[in-house]
Amino acid sequence: TSPFAWLRTRFYYLLIRLYFDQEFSIEEFTRGAKQAFSVVSKLLSQRKLDLLEELVSAEVLQVLKEKISLLPDSHRDALAADIDAIMYTTEGDIRIYYDDDGIKFVSILMCFWYLNGANLPDEVPGEAKVFQIVFGDENTKEKKHLLTANYEFQREFTEGAKPDWTITRIEHPRLLE
Secondary structure (H helix, E strand, C coil): CCHHHHHHHHHHHHHHHHHCCCCCCHHHHHHHHHHHHHHHHHHHHCCCHHHHCCCECHHHHHHHHHHHHHCCHHHHHHHCCCHHHEEEEEEEEEEEEECCCCCEEEEEEEEEEEEECCCCCCEECCCEECEEEEECCCCCCEEEEEEEEEEEEEEECCCCCCCCCEEEEEECCCCCC
16 A cells, blocks of 8 residues: 555544544454455355345345356355455545435445455456465365455445445456456
C-alpha cells in the first residue's frame, strides 16, 4: 500500500468514528469481514445461495446465481476459503456517501489472499497465471493455489437503520468472470 493510500484510509476511519460510529474499530471490522468472507465463499462453493440472502445484496445475489450455475466444479471449489487459509487481508477503497434522500452510507472494499487446494489448471481463462505453492516432501506433495477475492461491505448509517453490514460486491478474479 502506498503511503498516500494508507493516510487516506486512516482519514476515512477517523471520519467514520467522528460522524457515524464512535465505536468503529478497523481491527474488529477486519475480523468480521474475514469471517463473512469465509462463510460466504464456502456457501458460494456449495451453491447454497439461498443462505446468502441476509448477507449479500439482492442485486449481487442475482448476478451470482447466474455465474455460479455456469462454473466448472474446479472453479466452484476454488471459491471456498477457510478462515485459517486467509494469508493476507487489506482494505481497498473506502467511501462515505449520501444518496438523494439524505441516507448515509459507508462502503469498505476488502481484499483477501487465500490458499485453496482446488484442482485448477495451471493456466485459467484469460491466460492469467495462478500462483501455486507446494507443501510437504516428494511423497506427500500438496499443491495449493494462492487466490484473491474482493468483497465490498456497505452499511447504512442513517438514524434508525439496522447496524448490519451487507456485501454489495463480490469478485473472485479468474474464477467468477
